[in-house]
Amino acid sequence: MTRKCWMLALYLTLAIALTGCLPPAHQGGLLPGDENMYWLTDGFDFPVGDPDGGGWDITGYRFLQWSAYSNSYHPGEDWNIPGAGNGDQGKPVYAVANGEVVFSGWNTALGNIVLIKHAISPTEFVWSQYAHLDQRYVDKGERVYRRQPIGTVGRGPNDTFAAHLHFEMRKVDLPANAWPRTNGAAWDASRVTDFWLEPSLFINQNRPQ
């Protein structure tokens, strides 16, 4: 091997070794400290009660239960303190995982809504949506951590409902007020699952280590 070739081989080896040890600088701005970095999740907890949802249950509409109220399949879970009536109004609602608030605002059908985007890997995302809130504690663009209180349980617009948390998990980027209907016609259940996840199932499968 000539000296020139040997130097080239050494240079290539060094370059591979060095870049192999460095963070991926050009994969969507993932360097620590980069303003565009997505904050990866470290697992998912339940949105009410203790991290396991203790003290609360889905006593309202379950995932994909037919909702006579909305004349469609229910794309989330309605969480309550069993037997509390409106006694759960004002109780804290927690971010289920680290993420970034992508919507925090009012909707005439769902009341106060917070929608959070979660990076489960640098390229894979899910969204959690919290509706009928009494108060919202976070704004669009804020980063939130798992178990951070992001609002309180409410009753929806004009106290339409008995107090409960309407909670959704989505695998597609949908508007905060998305609902599985088109021109008033309900989507079938299998189409709903193209866009929405079963919240409790997903959380139970992705608990913090």
Ligand SMILES: [Zn+2]
């Ligand atoms: Zn609901």
